[in-house]
Amino acid sequence: VRQEALSLGAKDFLTKPVNHGEVVLRIYNLLETRFLYLQLKEHSRELDERVRERTRELEMAQEEMLHHLALAADYRDDLTGLHAQRVGLLAALLAEKIGVPREEIRLIRGASPLHDLGKIGIPDHILLKADKLTPQEFDVVKTHTAIGGKILAGSSFSLLKVAEQIARYHHEHWDGSGYLSIKGDNIPLAARLTSIADTFDILTHSRPYKPASTLEEALAEIQKERGRQFDPALVDALLQLSSARDLLQLDQALLETEPPATVSGQTISLDIANALPPVL
Helix, strand or coil, X not given: CHHHHHHCXXXXXXXXXXXXXXXXXXHHHHHHHHHHHHHHHHHHHHHHHHHHHHHHHHHHHHHHHHHHHHHHHHCCCCCCCCHHHHHHHHHHHHHHHCCCCHHHHHHHHHHHHHCCHHHHHCCHHHHCCCCCCCHHHHHHHHCHHHHHHHHHCCCCCHHHHHHHHHHHHCCCCCCCCCCCCCCHHHCCHHHHHHHHHHHHHHHCCCECXXXXXXXXXXXXXXXXXXXXXXXXXXXXXXXXXXXXXXXXXXXXXXXXXXXXXXCCCCCCCHHHHCCCCECC
């Protein structure tokens, strides 16, 4: 009977006739054990919460540092400092459009702005040249993918791993005619998304060597490269997105949905897409 009672959860036994002093002591000991257990449980809960809070703080610090690092690279050839953030936002919207899981979208949103980090290593007289680049100068510019990949390589953090992929492969083409001749699905999805977002932003904004294109001109240019430079599915997603929202208002969407100096990466979904005015 004692063994069966223990197997059912009994913690202690009293024998009859009951000794009242023994009952009080037994109850006291059991209650003390119970209270100690509850204290340990609460202490464990508090420690877990502290760890979660510390993890959140570290993630936010990491993302803020990456945000500022992206700004440092972006200021090399975009004095507004918004090109990288627009690319990250558009890449995330495209990722959502094709059904990428939310956590992956968060990583893409945070990592895409680092696509041109390697431009830190490109001399100004080449990077800021207003005239057409010579073949030798273009070869120097092409090294920015390797430089960026090298800077970001070796991390154990998912965000930096994705950022490295993007930095290395965002100039690969769907048909294999890019910098490293990687083609199709062998190009990481994050890099493919960043590639089309980067091209769209460059086309629709002025650069030292060219004026800004209209939305229609930019979309027509990207459509011409469907299946050649760009993943056909991503071109289709961009066209669908542009038919519903004004993609020329990404700057305004950034200002309305994020503090200028931080990128938490938590509010990515349709909250941002809906911040873009609809196409009339």
